[in-house]
Amino acid sequence: MEVTSNINKNPTVNGDRRLTIQEKIAAALGGMTGVIHTQMISMFILFYYTDVMQINPGYVAGLLLISRIIGASLIPAFGIVVDKVTTPWGKYVPWFMILGVPIAIFGWLTFTDFNFGPTGTLIYATVTYLIYSILVSIKAAPFNAVAPAITKRVDDRISLGQFSYIAIMIAAIVVTTIAQPAYKALGGGNDARGFSILMALIAIFCILASIYQVLILKERYVVKPKEDEKNASIKEMFKVVFTNKNAVVVYVYILAISLATGIRSAIMIHYFKYYFHNESLVVVFGVMSLIPTIIGVMISGKLVKRFGIKSIILTCTAVNVVSTAVVMVIPATNIGVVIFFATLALANLFMGLANPAQATMLPAAMDYTEWKTGKNINGFMGSFQGVMQTLAIAVSGSLAAIALSVIGYVPGAEQSNETIFGLKILMGLLPAIIFLFTASVAWFDITEEKQNQIAKELAERRSEAEGN
Numbered sequence: 001m002e003v004t005s006n007i008n009k010n011p012t013v014n015g016d017r018r019l020t021i022q023e024k025i026a027a028a029l030g031g032m033t034g035v036i037h038t039q040m041i042s043m044f045i046l047f048y049y050t051d052v053m054q055i056n057p058g059y060v061a062g063l064l065l066i067s068r069i070i071g072a073s074l075i076p077a078f079g080i081v082v083d084k085v086t087t088p089w090g091k092y093v094p095w096f097m098i099l100g101v102p103i104a105i106f107g108w109l110t111f112t113d114f115n116f117g118p119t120g121t122l123i124y125a126t127v128t129y130l131i132y133s134i135l136v137s138i139k140a141a142p143f144n145a146v147a148p149a150i151t152k153r154v155d156d157r158i159s160l161g162q163f164s165y166i167a168i169m170i171a172a173i174v175v176t177t178i179a180q181p182a183y184k185a186l187g188g189g190n191d192a193r194g195f196s197i198l199m200a201l202i203a204i205f206c207i208l209a210s211i212y213q214v215l216i217l218k219e220r221y222v223v224k225p226k227e228d229e230k231n232a233s234i235k236e237m238f239k240v241v242f243t244n245k246n247a248v249v250v251y252v253y254i255l256a257i258s259l260a261t262g263i264r265s266a267i268m269i270h271y272f273k274y275y276f277h278n279e280s281l282v283v284v285f286g287v288m289s290l291i292p293t294i295i296g297v298m299i300s301g302k303l304v305k306r307f308g309i310k311s312i313i314l315t316c317t318a319v320n321v322v323s324t325a326v327v328m329v330i331p332a333t334n335i336g337v338v339i340f341f342a343t344l345a346l347a348n349l350f351m352g353l354a355n356p357a358q359a360t361m362l363p364a365a366m367d368y369t370e371w372k373t374g375k376n377i378n379g380f381m382g383s384f385q386g387v388m389q390t391l392a393i394a395v396s397g398s399l400a401a402i403a404l405s406v407i408g409y410v411p412g413a414e415q416s417n418e419t420i421f422g423l424k425i426l427m428g429l430l431p432a433i434i435f436l437f438t439a440s441v442a443w444f445d446i447t448e449e450k451q452n453q454i455a456k457e458l459a460e461r462r463s464e465a466e467g468n
Contacts, residue, residue, distance in 0.1 A: 019150065019159070019160065025163065025216075026213045027163070028163040029213055030096060031164045032171040034139065036202055037206075039175040041397070042266055044269075047269060048195060049063075052191050055122065057404060057405055061405075063129060063130075068133055070134060072390040079379040082141050082380075091149065092143075093146065096210045099138065101210065102135055103132070104207050105203060106132040107203060111196060111199040133390075138383075138386070140385055141386060142379060145381070147160060149378070157364075161360055164356075165359065168355075172289075180283065183198045237377055244368065246364070247362075249361075249441060251387075253358065253361075254385055256440070258389045264324075264427055266401075270404070276332055288341045292349035292352065296354075297355070300352065300354075300356045309360065309444070310441055317439045319350040323346055328429055365381065366381050369381065371454045407422030408422075
């Protein structure tokens with residue numbers, strides 16, 4: 001899994017020692033816990049609200065969209081707070097616990113039905129999901145800003161990307177493969193009870209993970225904000241971020257990949273249940289995704305070193321588009337199931353190759369901004385990755401809910417041919433078109449060599465500042 005290269009081979013070049021295994025695991029846990037919550041939302045919140053709590057799909061669509069829009073609008077503001085506030089325990093790391101504990105609690109509350117009656121249930125679902133989604137959203141600001149604060153080494157960032165992506169995939173696969181049979185088993189025939197117990201167990205794990213992160217992660221490269229940074233207006237900060245072409249490329253990439261996968265996740269259980277008539281294929285989906293992805297992640301370091309970040313990601317774009325679009329012609333037969341999972345395995349192999357490389361892009365853009373402008377606004381920049389992901393979840397969830405109504409979906413009933421065709425579009429053609437936008441990476445021009453140069457010059461500036 002470790003990446004060996006001549007990139008930053010001498011740790012004294014920029015005063016940055018290599019991260020330990022414990023530090024990489026601790027950093028990766030942030031992505032793992034975040035994905036557990038976002039996957040539960042993406043895969044089950046629509047089903048839970050409509051089929052378990054019996055809430056009207058139209059109301060659910062509005063709730064998902066409005067909650068996420070509110071959360072997305074608050075992320076940059078929270079990013080500004082993170083940039084301007086330094087606690088005695090660190091600038092970014094303490095937020096893992098400050099936000100992690102309430103996220104765990106409200107995750108459990110969101111998936112717990114107290115049977116308050118029709119009106120009470122609507123109010124309860126609205127309040128708990130609104131708070132839950134906002135907390136999950138704003139966590140993106142400190143989480144995405146941690147990497148530049150703990151290491152400036154490109155090889156460590158690639159390795160950290162490998163650890164993080166494996167952790168993310170494990171979380172995604174566990175939710176995909178275990179959550180459905182788990183809530184069935186825990187509930188003993190009562191899905192509402194099963195979801196509540198499952199989310200209670202998830203809450204305990206996430207709280208323990210946040211404690212571990214705070215104890216292990218050390219911020220070594222956090223510079224005290226200058227007065228002009230503290231007093232910088234929001235307009236100035238927006239200008240700094242969005243005149244950075246490379247940052248914009250990263251945001252477009254993240255929005256596209258999150259939106260396409262979000263739509264597929266939201267509709268997946270419906271697709272398997274009504275197209276292949278086998279709801280348990282959700283478990284097979286998780287298993288068939290895990291192995292190719294891990295293989296891709298493990299060999300990604302050497303391939304990135306040989307071919308470069310852009311080439312790997314653009315190849316992944318092409319494979320994703322083709323393998324997703326092919327859903328439109330897959331028959332609803334046993335052979336069709338085999339074809340579906342074969343193309344899925346291929347897509348996830350390339351996704352595994354690309355994601356550790358992609359994980360280095362935003363930290364590189366953050367360092368570039370500081371190098372170019374002298375302003376360290378990592379929290380603010382990191383917040384926009386959260387905005388893109390939050391908007392993607394909002395749009396994908398509400399779009400799926402609206403689409404189900406438009407295509408004539410009836411819960412628990414035999415679906416019409418038109419509805420089945422609509423499910424195929426939502427699983428195939430629409431995500432394939434969205435995946436095309438990940439080709440924006442072609443305009444990312446901070447090479448690995450440029451990252452090394454920037455890291456070295458930033459280290460020299462830190463040394464001069466400390467000397468003065």
